[in-house]
Amino acid sequence: MHLHKYEKIWLTFGIVCLVAFLSIVGVNAFAQDHTPAGGMHTIDPEKVRETAPFNEPGVKQLDDDTYQATIIASAFAYDGGQTLQVPAGKEIIFKLTSTDVVHSFTIDNTNVNMMVVPGQVTTKSYTFKEPGKYLIICNEYCGTGHHYMYTEIEVTE
Amino acid sequence: MLAAADRKLALWNIGVAYTAFLIGTLAGLLQVFIRNDRLELPAWLDYYQILTAHGVLLALIFTTFFIFAFFISGMSKSLGTFGPKVLLWNWIGFVVMLTGTVLATVMIVIGEASVLYTFYAPLMASPWYYVGLALFVVGSWIMGFALVGHYMKWKKANRGELSPLFAFMTVTTIVLWVIACLGVVATVLFQYIPWAFGWVDTINVELSRTLFWYFGHPLVYFWLLPAYMAWYTVVPKILGVPVFSDSLARLAFVLFILFSIPVGFHHQLMEPGISDFWKFLQVVLTFMVIIPSLMTAFSMFANFERAGRKNGGKGLFGWFTKLPWKDLRFTSIFIAMAFFIPGGAGGIINASFQLNEIVHNTLWIVGHFHITVGTPVAMTFMGLTYWLIPYLTGRKFSNTMKKLGFIQIGLWSVGMLLMSTAQHILGLLGAPRRTAYSGYNGHESALEWFDGILTNHVTMAVGGSILFLSAMLLLYIVIMSAFVSPKAVEPDEFVEFPLAESDKRATPKFLENWWLWIGMAFLLIIIAYAIPIAQMIQHAPPGSRGFITW
Ligand code: HEM
Ligand SMILES: [Cu+2]
Ligand SMILES: [Cu+2]
Numbered sequence: 001m002h003l004h005k006y007e008k009i010w011l012t013f014g015i016v017c018l019v020a021f022l023s024i025v026g027v028n029a030f031a032q033d034h035t036p037a038g039g040m041h042t043i044d045p046e047k048v049r050e051t052a053p054f055n056e057p058g059v060k061q062l063d064d065d066t067y068q069a070t071i072i073a074s075a076f077a078y079d080g081g082q083t084l085q086v087p088a089g090k091e092i093i094f095k096l097t098s099t100d101v102v103h104s105f106t107i108d109n110t111n112v113n114m115m116v117v118p119g120q121v122t123t124k125s126y127t128f129k130e131p132g133k134y135l136i137i138c139n140e141y142c143g144t145g146h147h148y149m150y151t152e153i154e155v156t157e
Numbered sequence: 158m159l160a161a162a163d164r165k166l167a168l169w170n171i172g173v174a175y176t177a178f179l180i181g182t183l184a185g186l187l188q189v190f191i192r193n194d195r196l197e198l199p200a201w202l203d204y205y206q207i208l209t210a211h212g213v214l215l216a217l218i219f220t221t222f223f224i225f226a227f228f229i230s231g232m233s234k235s236l237g238t239f240g241p242k243v244l245l246w247n248w249i250g251f252v253v254m255l256t257g258t259v260l261a262t263v264m265i266v267i268g269e270a271s272v273l274y275t276f277y278a279p280l281m282a283s284p285w286y287y288v289g290l291a292l293f294v295v296g297s298w299i300m301g302f303a304l305v306g307h308y309m310k311w312k313k314a315n316r317g318e319l320s321p322l323f324a325f326m327t328v329t330t331i332v333l334w335v336i337a338c339l340g341v342v343a344t345v346l347f348q349y350i351p352w353a354f355g356w357v358d359t360i361n362v363e364l365s366r367t368l369f370w371y372f373g374h375p376l377v378y379f380w381l382l383p384a385y386m387a388w389y390t391v392v393p394k395i396l397g398v399p400v401f402s403d404s405l406a407r408l409a410f411v412l413f414i415l416f417s418i419p420v421g422f423h424h425q426l427m428e429p430g431i432s433d434f435w436k437f438l439q440v441v442l443t444f445m446v447i448i449p450s451l452m453t454a455f456s457m458f459a460n461f462e463r464a465g466r467k468n469g470g471k472g473l474f475g476w477f478t479k480l481p482w483k484d485l486r487f488t489s490i491f492i493a494m495a496f497f498i499p500g501g502a503g504g505i506i507n508a509s510f511q512l513n514e515i516v517h518n519t520l521w522i523v524g525h526f527h528i529t530v531g532t533p534v535a536m537t538f539m540g541l542t543y544w545l546i547p548y549l550t551g552r553k554f555s556n557t558m559k560k561l562g563f564i565q566i567g568l569w570s571v572g573m574l575l576m577s578t579a580q581h582i583l584g585l586l587g588a589p590r591r592t593a594y595s596g597y598n599g600h601e602s603a604l605e606w607f608d609g610i611l612t613n614h615v616t617m618a619v620g621g622s623i624l625f626l627s628a629m630l631l632l633y634i635v636i637m638s639a640f641v642s643p644k645a646v647e648p649d650e651f652v653e654f655p656l657a658e659s660d661k662r663a664t665p666k667f668l669e670n671w672w673l674w675i676g677m678a679f680l681l682i683i684i685a686y687a688i689p690i691a692q693m694i695q696h697a698p699p700g701s702r703g704f705i706t707w
Contacts, residue, residue, distance in 0.1 A: 028511065045699065075704070106589070143706025146205070
């Protein structure tokens with residue numbers, strides 16, 4: 001098989017770029033801990049409200065610098081206890097599951113974009129820099145009311 | 158001209174493809190107006206029902222039937238007329254596929270299947286929707302195997318010889334399709350159908366998603382490879398040059414079998430149940446597909462340069478102006494390729510693991526696949542349609558038709574540029590995909606999605622309307638070429654099937670060793686999937702019952 005000289009240059013250039021891209025993505029993900037939403041915990045989708053931590057949805061302080069926000073998604077609303085309120089500058093660990101179909105929990109203008117799958121617990125940690133009211137939407141189709149599935153989170157100083 | 162029986166078979170496939178195209182693009186038009194709150198549907202029709210129809214009819218039905226029409230014509234041309242067995246099995250496959258299509262479409266229309274074309278459990282459609290999809294896939298397998306049978310007969314008659322490039326690429330695409338479909342067939346047959354009929358109570362949701370995306374990504378290569386076939390084998394002929402390199406063309410194709418399947422997790426990067434290690438491994442494999450893509454890009458530009466220079470183009474870029482821009486068959490496909498440059502770059506962004514957080518399930522993704530499947534693939538198919546239908550019907554393709562064709566691709570390009578640019582930017586601003594109009598209670602970051610200049614749903618609607626106009630113009634050309642245009646009489650009135658010469662003297666034989674490539678494909682699939690799927694089954698949570706939330 002014969003490769004044209006320019007094709008060799010072109011493919012070498014391409015492959016070098018590819019390796020560079022993947023290294024950047026890999027280092028950023030695993031060395032700097034910027035991994036997307038995920039988690040390996042499972043849960044009985046019929047017993048969500050009886051299973052910790054979802055028996056007490058809401059925001060809880062874990063220690064000085066970390067909070068956990070436990071939220072249940074169902075068609076077509078989120079249950080995060082009373083009001084969702086968290087401080088800026090602290091690590092917030094979001095934990096979600098669904099009692100019915102697949103939803104998402106997506107906070108606009110942030111990297112929080114979590115798929116919420118029945119039977120699984122999705123986790124994502126995020127630190128808000130700016131205080132304010134952030135819009136939360138479901139961006140995974142979940143039924144007729146899908147476009148009405150949204151809420152807000154208030155980030156305080 | 159091909160044998161009448163082969164032409165009839167191809168024409169029926171084209172007929173179904175364009176019927177689906179008609180309904181699908183009409184749905185697209187409705188969508189853009191619903192999303193910017195200019196249109197309210199009557200109570201018996203739902204946005205998500207329309208969107209399901211749009212996805213199924215355009216992404217699955219239009220593409221697959223058109224692809225088979227192209228395969229049938231090209232296989233008959235390059236390997237010879239179909240024997241009675243090949244014909245019979247092709248018709249059986251066609252009828253099974255059509256039955257499945259009609260069944261699934263009816264379920265969507267009567268509102269029993271508003272689950273979108275991805276049908277994520279535990280949304281539960283009528284079981285007949287899943288049966289329809291299963292029949293569709295099985296029908297495509299039957300047709301695929303019939304074409305492989307035709308190829309094997311040729312191989313037997315021409316022992317030790319490499320097959321013609323078109324036939325090789327057809328078989329590659331069918332191999333890819335059959336391996337890819339194993340995932341969707343497994344989940345539909347063993348998970349969805351028993352569950353939707355009520356034979357079992359629950360479904361393993363994460364497993365069903367994984368099996369779906371095992372299929373869902375190679376699905377996009379099943380659309381793309383036939384377009385690449387046109388780029389590799391048809392375009393050089395139009396340009397008047399031979400295929401740039403037969404061996405590299407074949408190598409690129411078999412690399413697609415290897416690297417387009419073990420990568421489905423890149424659609425599941427934001428979800429639980431798959432550990433970061435496996436997600437990242439599949440991200441790495443996803444990127445491998447860039448190599449055959451770069452090879453393809455090189456071959457294309459090499460063809461352009463050689464053709465341009467042959468026509469007297471001078472200097473570093475002078476050849477560019479000497480390309481046959483007045484030839485509709487060329488210009489349409491050239492534009493299709495041009496759209497694929499940002500399309501492919503967007504794909505690299507989407508697959509970049511944590512970067513996917515910014516775009517996952519936003520309108521960016523919708524913008525992305527309209528400049529990959531919606532234009533590079535679809536417009537290549539349009540570029541083929543202009544000559545394929547007259548070629549099959551023996552009718553003329555008049556100068557008026559050519560002019561209309563130029564207007565048609567011009568409109569599609571402008572419409573798509575507007576619609577997809579708006580969608581890309583809206584997506585970056587966070588606007589969700591698969592979502593009917595919602596003001597989100599007047600929240601300011603949602604208002605931002607409606608009042609930018611390029612970045613609003615109005616631009617999307619303007620683009621969508623232009624696209625629809627283009628689609629109707631195309632259907633006019635299709636109907637004229639199929640039924641109305643005068644029959645060709647003089648030899649120079651006949652439309653040809655442009656198929657370039659490919660010099661295969663230097664092509665190594667191992668490229669056509671299918672068991673080698675199939676074996677390697679399965680090895681990669683096992684590496685990428687065996688452990689995470691085993692974990693999903695072993696550590697499965699209690700399953701989900703079905704929900705009908707529409
Ligand atoms: C008249 C031309 C077209 C228009 C106006 C149009 C418009 C749209 C819009 C607005 C959406 C997004 C809806 C949403 O997410 O809420 C969409 C989705 C989609 N389009 Fe198109 N489109 C057109 C042609 C095509 C073509 C030719 C193809 C493929 C061959 C295609 C494939 C798809 C697919 C697969 C989806 C995703 C469906 C889903 O999310 O389930 N479209 N289209
Ligand atoms: Cu939703
Ligand atoms: Cu993909």
